[in-house]
Amino acid sequence: MKIKTKTLPYEEVCKLPGYPHRPPRKPSAFFRALMRAAGVSDLKNARFSYKTERMDELGAGPYLILMNHSSFIDLEIAEQVFRREPFCIVCTSDGFVGKEWLMRSLGCIPTNKFVTDVSLIADMRHALQDEHCSVLLYPEASYSFDGCATPLPRKLGVMLKRLDVPVVGVLTEGAFTRDPLYNCLQKRDVPVSATVRGLLTRDEVREKTVEELDAVLDAMYTFDGFRWQAEHGVETKEPFRADGLHRILYKCAHCGAEGETEGKGTRFVCRHCGKEYEMDTLGRLHAVSGETEFSHIPDWYAWERSEVRRELEAGTYRLDTEVDIGMLVDFKAIYMVGSGRLVHDSNGFTLDGCGGALHFERPAKQCYSLYADYYWYELGDIICIGDLETQYYCFPTGNVPVAKARLATEELYRLLREKRGRTVKKP
Numbered sequence: 001m002k003i004k005t006k007t008l009p010y011e012e013v014c015k016l017p018g019y020p021h022r023p024p025r026k027p028s029a030f031f032r033a034l035m036r037a038a039g040v041s042d043l044k045n046a047r048f049s050y051k052t053e054r055m056d057e058l059g060a061g062p063y064l065i066l067m068n069h070s071s072f073i074d075l076e077i078a079e080q081v082f083r084r085e086p087f088c089i090v091c092t093s094d095g096f097v098g099k100e101w102l103m104r105s106l107g108c109i110p111t112n113k114f115v116t117d118v119s120l121i122a123d124m125r126h127a128l129q130d131e132h133c134s135v136l137l138y139p140e141a142s143y144s145f146d147g148c149a150t151p152l153p154r155k156l157g158v159m160l161k162r163l164d165v166p167v168v169g170v171l172t173e174g175a176f177t178r179d180p181l182y183n184c185l186q187k188r189d190v191p192v193s194a195t196v197r198g199l200l201t202r203d204e205v206r207e208k209t210v211e212e213l214d215a216v217l218d219a220m221y222t223f224d225g226f227r228w229q230a231e232h233g234v235e236t237k238e239p240f241r242a243d244g245l246h247r248i249l250y251k252c253a254h255c256g257a258e259g260e261t262e263g264k265g266t267r268f269v270c271r272h273c274g275k276e277y278e279m280d281t282l283g284r285l286h287a288v289s290g291e292t293e294f295s296h297i298p299d300w301y302a303w304e305r306s307e308v309r310r311e312l313e314a315g316t317y318r319l320d321t322e323v324d325i326g327m328l329v330d331f332k333a334i335y336m337v338g339s340g341r342l343v344h345d346s347n348g349f350t351l352d353g354c355g356g357a358l359h360f361e362r363p364a365k366q367c368y369s370l371y372a373d374y375y376w377y378e379l380g381d382i383i384c385i386g387d388l389e390t391q392y393y394c395f396p397t398g399n400v401p402v403a404k405a406r407l408a409t410e411e412l413y414r415l416l417r418e419k420r421g422r423t424v425k426k427p
Contacts, residue, residue, distance in 0.1 A: 001072075003377035004098035005326065006333035010354035013327050013335045018389055019096075019110075024088045024123050026131045027107030035106065036083060039076030046073060046178060046192040050081055054198035058166040061085060062134040064124075065168045066199065068149065068221065069138040070176035077172060077194055078136055087134035088127040090120065092141075092371075093328060093391065100331040107133060110331075112391055113141045113371040113384070121162055128165055135163075139217065142371060145248050145403055146301040147176040147225025151369050151410055157213030160205050169199035169220045176225035177234060177283070181374050182247040182263075188236045190229075226283045226297050235281040242268050242279040245297075247374050247381070250401030251304050253293035259399045301403075308404060309411045312346060317408055319344035321400045325353050326393035328386075334393060342383065342394045344405055346412060349385045351392055360385070360392060365416050370409035372402040 065087060067074060075089070088107035096103045096110050103110070109127065111120045127133045140150040160167060171194065178190035200208075200216060208216070228234070245263025252261055257272035268277040268285060276288040284295045294300035311317035323342045326334040340353015348364035362385045371384035376393070381402045383394045396402070 001377060003094065003379070004333045005336055005379070007336045010327075010337040010357050013329060013337055016329050016335075019093075019100075019330045021119060022104070024107060024109045024127045024131065024133075025104065026086055026127075026133050027088065028105040031102065031105045032079065032083075032086075035076075036079045039073075039079060042073060042076055043080060043192075045187075046174070046190070048073075048077065048080065048192050048194075050077070050194040050196055052196045055168070055196065056198070058168070058198040058201055061166070062087075062128050062132055063166050063168045064128075064160065064163055065134055065136045065170060066217070066220070067136060067138055067170040068172060068223065069140045069143055070147070070172060070225070071143065071179035071181070073175050073179065073192060074138070074172065077175070077192070078170065081170065081194065081196055082134065082136075085134050086132070087136050088124075088131070089136045090124070090138070093331075094334065094377075094393075096331040097328070097334060098332070109135075112386060112388060114367060114369050115386065115388055116366075117388060121159060124163060128163060134168075140221070141369070142373070143181045144176060144225070145181060145406070146298045147180065147223075147228075148298050148301075149221035149223055152214075152217060152221060153368055155210055155214065156217055157208070157210035160200070160213050161210065164202065164205065166198070166202050167200040167205065169197045171195050171197070171220060171223065173225075173228055174234065177229045177236065180225075182244040183240070184244045184375060186238070186240050186243060188238050188241065190234055190236060224298055230282045230284060230296075233282065236283065237281050239265055241281075241283075242266050244374070245279070247401070248403050249297065249300050249304070250403055251307060253300055253303060254290075258404070259401060304404070305407045305411060308407045309415070312408065312412055312415060315346065317345065317412075319400070319405055319408070322397045323351075323353070323383075323394040324397060325351070325358070326395070328391040328393070329389070339397075340394075342396070344383075344408065348412075351385065351394065360390075362386075364409075364412045367409050368413045370406040372406040374402070 090109045093110040109123050111117050124135045139152050174190050174192035179187050242263040246261040251258045252270035254275040255273035260272035261270050277285040320343050326336050338354045343350045349362040351360045373382050376382040380395045386392050
């Protein structure tokens with residue numbers, strides 16, 4: 001999937017009017033039918049199946065539907081499972097670029113990732129109460145990098161209370177294994193299933209405290225795609241299964257070098273020290289010679305997280321890279337405005353560029369996670385920062401592990417919360 005881009009000077013982009021706010025509308029039955037038809041082949045190839053639990057206890061909708069996020073098939077799954085239930089979809093604003101009319105027709109609600117958007121609650125309430133539509137939300141806001149749950153914003157329970165509707169939880173298995181984000185959009189032959197559970201009745205939403213509601217969501221978002229694969233004996237025999245693995249395993253567990261690892265075919269190697277691993281058909285790593293530091297990939301990723309935290313605590317963490325800059329200000333295009341420099345340290349993000357005309361700061365205390373992506377719309381790896389008015393899509397020109405920036409963002413936010421005496425759930 002690609003996205004429309006247009007090259008314009010930064011000053012001209014700043015003069016463009018932003019996209020007007022429009023309340024969501026009930027999705028078109030015609031376009032939903034087309035979407036389901038488009039997903040039939042993909043779901044058939046994935047041998048998709050699902051089961052329901054406790055749904056009869058929820059009563060009539062509309063519902064708030066919460067779903068984990070692993071790959072594009074998630075949306076096809078939702079359309080199949082809730083084919084008789086009109087629902088709106090909360091999605092990233094860049095998904096509207098070049099196709100706003102279609103996204104509106106599908107009932108999509110745009111929002112900027114990891115930015116406080118008070119109008120989003122109003123839009124969701126409009127869909128639920130005025131349009132009598134359920135609302136599908138991916139609370140993680142981004143695809144999982146390592147097949148495990150990504151941090152959820154605190155006090156989601158407040159949102160549940162304001163919406164005051166029954167809550168459905170959809171948890172998929174196999175979706176990550178079939179099409180992990182790091183694997184360069186190459187699909188594997190893996191069956192995909194889902195459990196559709198009545199998570200909270202309306203009475204339960206009203207009776208439970210915000211903290212208790214958050215605990216229910218935290219319990220749902222406890223999964224591990226790699227562990228599921230190994231425990232269920234789901235083999236990925238494709239010869240490209242390790243392609244792109246360096247996007248998450250950017251730091252060598254043997255020598256500590258960063259940016260020197262490479263996943264290709266079925267092998268994972270560090271160019272700095274020469275340590276090499278074989279990725280087996282169950283998604284586990286085995287050193288070709290010597291010790292296997294981590295056979296379970298999420299354990300390696302968790303180690304990288306601890307290494308980033310150590311840097312933050314020591315005051316040595318710093319990302320400083322040249323970037324090409326794209327901007328989202330309306331739904332007509334991503335405007336490529338030139339080059340600049342992106343810095344991330346204990347203070348947060350600072351972006352300067354376009355001959356000194358652009359300066360943007362995003363404090364660390366405002367970022368509980370980061371919109372980072374691999375091969376974004378087939379353009380390249382990105383780090384995206386911004387606010388309600390503008391999003392800046394930063395494409396590092398060097399060998400920069402965007403996964404490290406995401407880990408650093410999450411750990412820095414956690415450290416700041418801990419200093420203020422507040423608890424943050426660990427991934």
